[in-house]
Amino acid sequence: MRANPADTMLDAITLECYQDMQSQGKMISLPEIDDKSSLGKGLSQLWRDNAASFENAETASPDLPSCKFQTCTFAEAILIQVRRTGKQMQRELQQLATNNLLMVFGVLCLCLLVSPGSLSATLIHPVNALFGVSLMQGIAALRLFGGAERAVGWREAGASVSMFCYFAGRDIMASLEMFLGALAFTAVYWPLGTMVFGFWDFLRVSFAHIYAVWGMSYIWSVIFDSSSAQMISVVSTFVCQLIGGLAQPDFATMSKALGKNGVYLMALTPSRWSYSAFVTYHIENHNEFTNQLVDWFTRSAIQPAGFPMSFLAANSWSCENQTSGNVSSVVRIRWQGSEDRDVPPIACVCGSRQLMLLGITYRIIARVALVATSKKKATGGAGLFVTAGHQSEASTGPMISLMLKLFCVLLIIVLHLAMMLLLQT
Secondary structure, three states: OOOOHHHHHHHHOOHHHHHHHHHOOOOOOOOOOOOHHHHHHHHHHHHHHHHHHOOOOOOOOOOOOOOOOOOOOHHHHHHHHHHHHHHHHHHOHHHHHHHHHHHHHHHHHHHHHOOOOOOOHHHHHHHHHHHHHHHHHHHHHHHHOOOHHHHHHHHHHHOOOOHHHHHHHHHHHHHHHHHHHHHHHHHHHHHHOOOOOOHHHHHHHHHHHHHHHHHHHHHHHHHOOHHHHHHHHHHHHHHHHHHOOEOOOEHHHHHHHHHHOHHHHHHOOHHHHHHHHHHHHHHHHOOHHHOHHHHHHHHHHHHHHOOOHHHHHHOOOEOOEOOHHHOOOOHHHHHHOEOOOOEOOOOOOOOOHHHHHHHHHHHHHHHHHHHHHHHHHHOOOOOOOOOOOOOOHHHHOHHHHHHHHHHHHHHHHHHHHHHHHHHOO
16 A cells, blocks of 8 residues: 555665666676675675765755655555455465364354253353353454464554554454354254244344454454463453353342442443343243243242243233333343332343444454554554654653543543443443
């Protein structure tokens, strides 16, 4: 998109290029040029011998070429990154296939070897499947912006390439890998798992889940080096399992935690949204828990998980009739429950749009982190608020430090507002 003059000059003075240009008569012949060291010494001596023949740079007015070169458009810049990522995916087909086969193998083992021991366990079974998918897909997503690709992002920022185009182009192409992962998971767990509802609904929620998981992994890969990012990705998967109310503490406990603000922690977890959507689709299409005897035996296990079957059945609650039984249509209020209206915490979620919004939120944070880290490297460590070539003593002064702190506070506020918006759907 833009030529780097330093790269062009370095190409011109390599030994191979010198020999090629000399054979074409485009380079002055230097004596005894055998290696790179002798070439450098020869060019240095040539400059010293002819330095007096050049005009003073301060007074000279050479006929320079126009610097107003044509750059690519916004859409073309994104397309360039899409094509580049596609080429990389072609070279990594074996790794892509290995990642999906490992996920398929893990889900197969779960479905064939860990069958539900009781009727209530049929609703808990998907928790383990989603945990495995989150773990494997989270690690697979790290290579898109992490590892060796981090240095490429820094180089692109140093060449004034739009980091938005860089991020968007790579993420768009990575959507194909996300879809393949969702398709592989759906092809195995939909016929062999415990959830009974439509294939396309299952695929849509699975893709949205992987989309959100990849967005979270983008943040770790941009900020940390490859080894640290892998460790943090694994740890964050376990943390999400805990704060999502998927095991212990359960959903009912988390919904009342922190003065009923525990729902904001659960909203950060992709598995919370996808698991709630799976169970909601299941009980709407195949609800064996409406039987009073079955409900009596399974109530102690299912109701703390956020699914009070007797209450939902008695009030004919469904996604088409979300306000039945004084239940709020707002996710936050529904998750918190209402003691005044005698409504227990209900974890039901209708659809996958919240997962997509969560994935977009994580991508916004990852893009800001990418701009901050790449710009810091491009400006020699000066930071986010200093442009390349304009670093000064003020770049590390109190004003810059204050701006960085305010910027971090702004990010936290934006994340909080995003969670509020997510829970208002």
